[in-house]
Amino acid sequence: MRNSIKLNLLISQGLFIVFLPSWLNFTRYLHPIVIGVVWICYTLAAIYIVYRLAQKKMEVKAGAMHASISIYGLALLVLLFFRPSDQSYGSVNLLPFETIGFYLSGEVNWFIAMYNLAANIGLFVPFGLYYRYIYGKLGLKRLLSICTAAIIMIECTQFFTRRGSLDVDDLILNITGVVIGYFLYSLSKEVFIMKNSRRQSEKPFESGPENIKIPALCYHVISPSPDPDNLYQLSLSKFERQIDYLAENGYTTLLCTEYLDMLNGKIPVPLKPILLTFDDNTKDFYPYAFPLLKEHGMKATQFTVTDWIDREANMAASELKEVMDHGIEVQNHTASHPYLSGLDKQDKNMEITTAGNTLDSLLNIRADFFAFPYGDYDQETISTLQNSGIKGAFTVAGGLGTYQSNPYELPRIVILNGDTLEDFQRKIHTGF
Numbered sequence: 001m002r003n004s005i006k007l008n009l010l011i012s013q014g015l016f017i018v019f020l021p022s023w024l025n026f027t028r029y030l031h032p033i034v035i036g037v038v039w040i041c042y043t044l045a046a047i048y049i050v051y052r053l054a055q056k057k058m059e060v061k062a063g064a065m066h067a068s069i070s071i072y073g074l075a076l077l078v079l080l081f082f083r084p085s086d087q088s089y090g091s092v093n094l095l096p097f098e099t100i101g102f103y104l105s106g107e108v109n110w111f112i113a114m115y116n117l118a119a120n121i122g123l124f125v126p127f128g129l130y131y132r133y134i135y136g137k138l139g140l141k142r143l144l145s146i147c148t149a150a151i152i153m154i155e156c157t158q159f160f161t162r163r164g165s166l167d168v169d170d171l172i173l174n175i176t177g178v179v180i181g182y183f184l185y186s187l188s189k190e191v192f193i194m195k196n197s198r199r200q201s202e203k204p205f206e207s208g209p210e211n212i213k214i215p216a217l218c219y220h221v222i223s224p225s226p227d228p229d230n231l232y233q234l235s236l237s238k239f240e241r242q243i244d245y246l247a248e249n250g251y252t253t254l255l256c257t258e259y260l261d262m263l264n265g266k267i268p269v270p271l272k273p274i275l276l277t278f279d280d281n282t283k284d285f286y287p288y289a290f291p292l293l294k295e296h297g298m299k300a301t302q303f304t305v306t307d308w309i310d311r312e313a314n315m316a317a318s319e320l321k322e323v324m325d326h327g328i329e330v331q332n333h334t335a336s337h338p339y340l341s342g343l344d345k346q347d348k349n350m351e352i353t354t355a356g357n358t359l360d361s362l363l364n365i366r367a368d369f370f371a372f373p374y375g376d377y378d379q380e381t382i383s384t385l386q387n388s389g390i391k392g393a394f395t396v397a398g399g400l401g402t403y404q405s406n407p408y409e410l411p412r413i414v415i416l417n418g419d420t421l422e423d424f425q426r427k428i429h430t431g432f
């Protein structure tokens, strides 16, 4: 697979060279650096198409993005300010859509018209994309004001240095390009995902264990058509926004062992750690939540009720095996999902060990972590867990995990269908 990607990229570069005579036409009107700009755009498009077809992702570091956009921006400035021949400039158009209308009127050669319109839009698309990768989706207004100010400044400088005309339509087209880039992000992230290099630093232990606070989220059903009356059914679009929020803000997802080891100070803690858990192995997980988690390379935990495996409303064993190949761990959520505090000691033990044995024989795993069905437990439940070798158990009581958390009463925050993105942000910051 890797080799065929390389080969296709090589072929695309070959094609670029084959078409070099056509690219060179541009240098009649523009500074030779235009070849570089065309090459950047062409190569990015080629990478996108090749990776998309191979269904592969490319991780890009934030630093690489800053560098490329700076080089690209400089090249664009050269294009705007240094043109080969002494074409006469200095005209002014402040009437919106006059130039655009002129190009569309048919009075100009259609190729030149299209080229002018497309270039004025297309060359600005990378800025919208860049902004979205770096600042996330919460800033369209800010993006618009920044790029309006920048483009007006460029237009005016061009005019006063006699390097170009002052045309309000250029502004309209350029901003259109930036906005298109902003919205193309959802397509772009199918291939280019940002590596959180700016978040790689870890909290030094000197900051003290009392500063370690880790949210553990508890999800249930994730579906495009959730039952609005069921608190535990979250719409897919809301879930996607939450996952995007975590990805855009540099959160590192954990497995249960990592979560507990971090609370205990055994391993270093990333800057923004979070544990994502899903209860009850419901069948929606596989088609809806799983692809999103996989796309972002996020780890998560599936607390599985073993009697429910292969039932119509739940995931099949084959699906559990597949998600396990992509960073999802399967953990113990009893055999039949009872209220544990109401059972006698023997039945408690049976629920826990039967589930553990099933997971072992079916999926070949040792499930060390546990979630209480309905968040219900008593002291006897905890001692049963300890005796059966379970290392940690999760409640649904809310709050953040700290070094003081009891490993058998680890707090989880339940995400409900009415939660807005603001609720979500508050929950992961405060635990409630």
Ligand SMILES: [Zn+2]
Pocket (backbone or CB within 6 Å): 279, 280, 333, 337, 372, 373, 374
């Ligand atoms: Zn449950």
